[in-house]
Each structure stands twice: as C-alpha cells, then as structure tokens.
Amino acid sequence: MSKIVILGAGLGGVIAAYEIRSAVRREDDVTVINETDFYQFVPSNPWVLVGWRDREDIIVDLVAPMKKRRIELVVGKAEKVEPDAKRVRMGDGTFVDYDYLVIATGPELAFDEIEGLGPKGHTQSVCHIDHALQANKAFETFCKDPGPVIVGAVQGASCYGPAYETLMIIETELRKRKIRDRVPMTFVTSEPYVGHLGLDGVGDTKGLLESEMRERHIKWITNARVVKAEAGKMTVEEVNEDGSVKQVHELPMKYAMMLPAFRGVKAVYGVEGLTNPRGFILTDKHQRNPKYPEIFGLGVCIAIPPVGKTPVPVGVPKTGFMIESMVTATAENLAEILDGKEPTHEATWNAICLADFGDKGVAFIAQPQIPPRNVNWSGSGGWVHTAKVAFEKYFIGKVRAGKAETFYENAALALLKTYKLKH
Secondary structure: OOOEEEEOHHHHHHHHHHHHHHHOOEEEEEEEOOOEEEEOOOHHHHHHHHOOOOOHHHHOOOHHHHHHHOOOOEEEEEEEEOOOOOOEEOOOOEEEOOEEEEEEOOOOOOOHHHHHOOOOOOOOOOHHHHHHHHHHHHEEEEEHHOEEEEEEEOOOOOOOOOHHHHHHHHHHHHHHHHHHHHHOEEEOOOOOOOEEEOOOOOOHHHHHHHHHOOOOOOEEOOOEEEEEEEOOOOOOEEEEOOOOOOEEEEEEEEEEEEEOEEEEOOOOOOOOEEEOOOOOOOOOOEEOOOOOOOOEEEEEOOOOOOOOOOOOOOOOOHHHHHHHHHHHHHHHHHHHOOOOOOOOOOOOOOEEEEEOOOEEOOOOOOOOOOOOOOOOEEEEOOHHHHHHHHHHHHHHHHHHOOOOOOHHHHHHHHHHHHHHHHH
C-alpha cells in the first residue's frame, strides 16, 4: 500500500484526485490537502464581477464527492513541503506523510510586486471568487457614477484570456445598462501585441481581438509595464523593442481589473531542487521532479519557459486541456510506478480555449500549445458564448458528481469537430 497526497484542489488538483483514484490500486490511499472544503470554477469569475453569477453558482462542496470516491480530504493550509522527510507540514503544526506527492497548488498572486495593485490596493481581480465578489461590489458602485476603465495584465503575467474576457464582458454589461457612452476603456497588457496570449498568437487571434476592440471603441497599450496604481490613476510605461521606455502614460481610472504575475506558493518556494527561482515546480517529461522523483507537479504551479523573448516579460499560460493532459500523464505514470515499471506517459500540452465576451467570443485550438503547430486555428461568433455557458454548467455538474476525468478532452473533441466542419 502507498500513500498518495495531492496538494491543492483547484482545476488540476480535483481532476487529479479523481483520475489517480481510478488509476492506482484499490489498497492505495489517496489524500487531498486544500485550504478550503470547496472547489471554485475560476473561469466564471468575470461573470461574477458584473453580477451574472453569484458565489453559490460556481462553488462545489468537495466533502461528499471526495468521500464517494474514497479520497480523504484534509482541510487546512500547507505550511511547507519537506521532501527529504516525505511529508507536508501543516499550518497547525501537524504533518501529512506521503510516499508520492502531486503538487497542484496553482500560483501565489504577486500583487505586492507593483505598488497599489490588487484588491487591497486600487485594482480589482478575477483570480479568486472572493476577489470577484469584491470586484462586483466595486462595479455596482462604479456604475452609479461611471468614468474611465482600465483592464489588462501586468508584466510577468502568464494568463491573458481572463483579461480579454473581463474587458469585453464589462463592455457588454455597460451597453446593457446604457452607460457605455460615459466610460472610456483602455486595455493595458505586457503582451507585444494584442492577441499574443503568451503563446505568440493562435491563428488570427491578433486580428480577431484587435477588430473586436475597434468595434467596441476600446483603446489599447501593448508592451506595457505597470509602474503603480493609485486612487484615480495608473502609471504605465510603454516599452520599445529594445526595452527602452517609449512613453509614460498617466491613465485616469475610476475602475480597473489587472491580472497579476504569478509565483510559487510559500509551501514550496525556496525548496532547493524542487522549484526554480520564481517558486515554480521543476518537472521532467513525465511530470516528475528530477531531484525528488516521488514528487509530481502539474497545472499552473509548474515551470515552463516563455515561447520567446519579449520587451516586457510575458509568461506562458497553462490552459485547462493542457492541465488535464498533465493530470492523465501523472495518473498513468503513478500506476506504472506502483506496478514496478518505469513511467512512460507524457502530457500532450495542447491548448483549447473558449474566451467569452458576454454576447459572443473567440475560440482557438493550438496543437501543440507552443509553436510551431500542427493545428493553429481561431474563430469567433455568438456560438462561443453559448458554448462557454454550457461548458460551465456541465463541468461544475461533473465535479459535484465526482466524475470530472477527461472532461476537457471531451470538450476539446467537440471543438475540434467545429474546426473540421469549417475546414
């Protein structure tokens, strides 16, 4: 019998718990450590910001489905991973021992790296349900006396889709409330061009997203480095290709949502051989850490180099389909190891994405995620909004039922059928 511990119950951690439980032997113990006893569907947070969803719509209680799948749920904050002792030290001083550890913590949000950034400063966030609910309260206040809006992603960010979604969803809601004419909007991003997405673009995401912004009268600043946010103003440096400052913008703002840079969580940060200097988990092609092969990493918390050099730091996103492929590889490799074999499975790292704009949206397929690609396609239309709503409902239902394995694969196959019909 082996004890397998999964640290984190976000998208990757929840799916990993279900898939690993199915893949390993019945006598093996599977335990999940998470700060809360619930799962939150983070992709819905832009809808929460404008009041289209509430907390109970996107929260799933994990106690019942985990128990149903014979998975122990330990609720508490992990203080430190101690790989030499093969244990996780908890915030209350207790320890959770493991034979194999799967790290799926997601990131720590580095709001503190920019003055005035984040929910405790002068910008809102959609990275957590609590942030989104706070952003919604601020949005309702804003709508009573509207003014300039700034949305985007700061230097070092590695998640850009939610920034575009939030921008367009806010714009859609402002039109519904008939106050759009009173709100100048600016998109501020570290990307070298609109639609880069940390992936050097997919299909014609540049053209599609620029066209959408022109149609909606949204200005944009790329190669942007946010200096600070303060009450009523954001200072942004626009950077040249050689890294020199092209122009300093003093942007007025009455409401702002900026995605922060990510770093590794404190429980793993600084553990030599386990993480890179930014705190992200180092993994090989089998999702294992080279120094500690009994530790696996998957999801947003793992280290991936950028697709290329950019004037302002731009990270690579870890999309849902990509994360699921890491989960499957991890589960199958664990099963092989427990059977006395060497691991053979590798993640596919393909990207399938639906970006909702409130009334329509943009979808893309990147196979593989890092160019050059075998499939490099993007499309847009009202069907994307419809698909994203259906996606949310179906996935949350699957998590509640304890059956979220290979969900993204099934969704990807459906989107691939759309692609093939168009080609």
